[in-house]
Amino acid sequence: MTQKERVLVLTQEESTSTWRKTRNLLLLQVKLWIDALRDFALMPVGLVCYLLDLASDSKEDRYWNRLMKWGRQSDHHINLFQHESFDKKKAVTVDDLADIVEDVLKKDVKDSQNTQQLVETIKQRVKTQFRPD
Structure with a gap:
């Protein structure tokens, strides 16, 4: 059996390991895209929140704080880097x-x-x- 033929024959364990690695790569790419889309969408939203808080009479940054809360929640859903603490949440x-x-x-x-x-x-x-x- 030549070297080329050996590469094509994978054991079940090697096949599972290859799929797991491929799946992890694909899932990371999906998460990066979702994270990038979220960040892109939040650029104008952040500006609007700033302007609303600036225009309000309140000293509290109400809209800004809501934006930060929503951003933290979306981090839990995306879970880009598989934080174990995120798993404890029921998100x-x-x-x-x-x-x-x-x-x-x-x-x-x-x-x-x-x-x-x-x-x-x-x-x-x-x-x-x-x-x-």
Whole structure:
């Protein structure tokens, strides 16, 4: 067996390890895009919050503080660098959604007739798993 042929033959453990690494890379890229879109959207929102607080009679930065709170909450949902403390919060993260999508694709893609069924299955799993108690 040549070197080239050995590379093409992967054991189950190597295949799983390769998928895990690939999945982690893809998930990081998705999180970076989500984070970048959020940051881009917050640029004008931050300016508006500043102007609203500046125009108000209150000494409290009401709109600015709301923006900061929302930003911290969105950090928990994106969980870009897998903070363990974020896992203790009961927030739905991008990781949670990726796990659901991956699980549905692994189990239900053979049974589904079309893409719409897969989307509906994913929606139902998200609703049942993250329903407020």
